[in-house]
Amino acid sequence: MAPWLVRTSSQLARRAASRLLSPSQHRRHRAPAPWILCSVPPVPRTSPAAGGGLREFCSVRGFTGESSAAAAATAEDGLAGGDLQELDFPGGKVSFVAEMNFLPESQRERINCYRVLDDDGRTVSGSKFQEVSKDMALKMYSEMVTLQIMDTIFYEAQRQGRISFYLTSHGEEAINIASAAALSMDDIVLPQYREPGVLLWRGFTLQEFANQCFGNSLDYGKGRQMPIHYGSNRLNYFTVSSPIATQLPHAVGAAYSLKMDKKEACAITYFGDGGTSEGDFHAALNFAAVMEAPVIFFCRNNGWAISTPTAEQFRSDGAVVRGLAYGMRSIRVDGNDALAVYSAVHTAREMAITEGRPILVEALTYRVGHHSTSDDSTKYRPVDEIEHWRTARDPISRYRKWVQGNGWWSDSDESELRNSVRHELLQAIQVAERMPKPPLTELFTDVYDEIPSNLREQERLLRDAIKKHPADYPADVHV
Amino acid sequence: MAAASSLHVAAPVATPRVGSSAGNRSASAARVVRVAAAGSGAARAGGRLVARAAVAAKENSPARAASKSDGHEVLLFEALREALIEEMKVDPTVCVFGEDVGHYGGSYKVTKGLAEMFGDLRVLDTPIAENSFTGMGVGAAMKGLRPVIEGMNMGFLLLAYNQISNNCGMLHYTSGGQFKIPVVIRGPGGVGRQLGAEHSQRLESYFQSIPGLQMVACSTPYNAKGLMKAAIRSENPVVLFEHVLLYNLKEKIPDEEYVLCLEEAEMVRPGEHVTILTYSRMRYHVMQAAKTLVNKGYDPEVIDIRSLKPFDLHTIGNSIKKTHRVLIVEECMRTGGIGASLRSAIIDNFWDYLDAPIMCLSSQDVPTPYAAPLEDATVVQPAQIVAAVEQICR
Secondary structure (H helix, E strand, C coil), rough: HHHHHHHHHHHHHHHHHHHHCHHHHCCHCCHHHHHHHHHHHCCCCCCCCCCCCCCCCCCCCCCCCCHHHHHHHHHHHHHCCCCCEEEEEEEEECCCCCCCCCCCCCCCCCCEEECCECCCECCCCCCCCCCHHHHHHHHHHHHHHHHHHHHHHHHHHHCCCCCCCCCCCCCHHHHHHHHCCCCCCCCCEEEECCCCCHHHHCCCCCHHHHHHHHHCCCCCCCCCCCCCCEEEECEEEECCCCCCCHHHHHHHHHHHHHHHHHCCCCCEEEEEEEHHHHHHHHHHHHHHHHHHEEEEEEEEEECCCCCEEEHHCCCCCCCCCHHHCCEEEEEEECCCHHHHHHHHHHHHHHHHHHCCCEEEEECCCCCCCCCCCCCHHHHHHCEEEEEEHHHHCCHHHHHHHHHHHCCCCCCCHHHHHHHHHHHHHHHHHHHHHHHCCCCCHHHHHCCCCCHHHHHHHHHHHHHHHHHHHHCCCCCCCCC | CCCCCCCCCCCCCCCCCCCCCCCCHHHHHHCCCCCCCCCCCCCCCCCCCCCCCCCCCCCCCCCCCCCCCCEEEEEEHHHHHHHHHHHHCCCCCCEEEEECCCCCCCCCCCCCHHHHHHHCCCCCCCCHHHHHHHHHHHHHHHHEEEEEEEEECCCHHHHHHHHHHHHCCCCHHHHCCCCCCEEEEEEEEECCCCCCHHHHCCCHHHHCCCCCCCCCECCCHHHHHHHHHHHHHHCEEEEEEEEEEEEEEEEECCCCCCCCCCCCEEEEECCCCCCEEEECHHHHHHHHHHHHHHHHHCCEEEEECCECCCCCCHHHHHHHHHHCCCCEEEEEEECCCCCHHHHHHHHHHHHHCCCCCCEEEECCCCCCCCCHHHHHCCCCHHHHHHHHHHHHCC
């Protein structure tokens, strides 16, 4: 070994050592808090350059470009250690083995699924979960029922031609409401499109939902988006954007902003099993892990991406195993179990905020409804399968059994709730339907912060055209 | 590249921010100097009242610096960096995302030193996923930050097209104005020196159709700094096109703070015979041709359009009303480029003032080849510009 090489590598070793041993100022990089409800396996800290907690925000200035010198150094040291030879590569130390061992494409057993309530709504013995007060429990239940009724009635309205489009969250009411209940209003929600329940929980009224679906002049989106593309900056719910999974990098950006402001809040973003195939899924999870961004990635694995079943979407064990690939803590949960979803999100949120890390939550569930009003899922899946999940595996009935079992709910409460929601909703639809559509000016505003001259010109041309041929344009649009 | 830069009378220019929330910018707004509009009234692009930079002198008169101090010399990439530093100092929400922008200092050194100054949270090195870090910028902007997103090469931003078109350009509109996206997307583009087809893209062609975006192209250290500052301060998403071959241009720029107007074109050389509209690197080919043309007795008016979306039809129109002949010189391909749209806008608005068909010199509709003579042949050269002017003025 050339003497200069040895000298260089010991310099490296000294520099590396001093980097490692400098005390961390950040509370986020201490050992994880004692998580009572779950266990977090110890993270192996073998490699100094990878995933070390004792460094500045995500700047890993480790052994890049110096691997050969480092390798030389370790080769000298490693021999002393006995049989196991270790080598430094960029990324850290790895042990050698003399046998070829291909990692299997799948584990022998699938990752276990966390659940609290059994099918009869009784807590499984020995289950650990986040307790909820009676008020919270009842609010969760009534919002789940409200969501179900809202979906049913809006879907019918589309069938009657009163709105042009709708998609339901049937079967995913527990995911919607229980996850929302576990968050705070400061947490930023970046939905895909099957999470109106989160908005409902936060206080969006049935009238506000109806206004958006009818695209009337009271719609916060000013009539610019299809139905179900809700958004409310007041309620920290980012406007739905149709392309799949584009909201995942947005969530990382939003979390980055929270981190900059040092806020006690996280971002949460929802997506389906299909969304995990998008490039944005991969990159967002990777970014969030590298940047230690406080995001909850919530995958609603409901078995179907329109007509594509999960068996044709991926070959991995669902979405949960992908977390490990990105260096992200993950959990699989029964998405039809309201208490399990609540507990998981509650804990994930605490981890994300106090430890400054992203968490992947995969909720297993079933998409009971068709993909949307443009779909007839009986074409690609058996009707009795849909019926089974709609009835026997319904998350609302299951949770209701628990709530009733506690003596907090009765049949008369049930019918009273359902009647009043139905009534309120039908009212809201009537009001929304009669409300005028946004005026023509709104075609040209908000493209930029102020209307530029070319758009003003285009608006003028349009007005002229309407004035000249009024019969060719709808009479009810205010010009 | 000869520094045939625009000979500005270097008076600082202000862009008063009409109608948008100033927030924590009020302090900086107070420091910006106002200059009365020179010549023909203020441009009214975008509904803003805009003070103009004083008009450039003719090419053969010496440049004059009208500012209080002497100014300082910078290279173009340094001018961009100065702008970034000034804005980041004043506004803590301004941050930078991109590949190798942090400790490496950026592939073209635009962000050199910034990570040391502002920390690696505000100057963020991202993994290689353009669609995703652009998306991250969109999300951060919706939450209140002002990200400056760097594409290492503009061509790579084709991967970010989904986020730029569907989200950047649209979310302010589709959210009913609830969320704004004040991002700056910037990077080097255009034909370089034998960088090959994938690294020689002219993204302004592809992006110009996206509603909700603004596009500007810088060409001198002076306008690079001014446009970068304006882009950062804008509430709209702005794409700032830099050119690979212009980063080392040298020019003296004012010491005082100045911000340019995003929607404004730049009068490079006033003239009488023909209006030559160009931007970015082609400006220099045009000015080189102008030397030859002047020797041959022509008096071309050269305008660097700078604002690619929207076009500054006020400045362009005034010029056409004077000269009645137009030549567009661009680096875009013939089909679907900036020239194509500009031609169409001129015909719509100034048809009656034209004495000759509008000529447009563009690159051919071919991928940019690697071999030097082939690459040169695919970019508009000064000799072609001279010939075109002679033809128009016949």
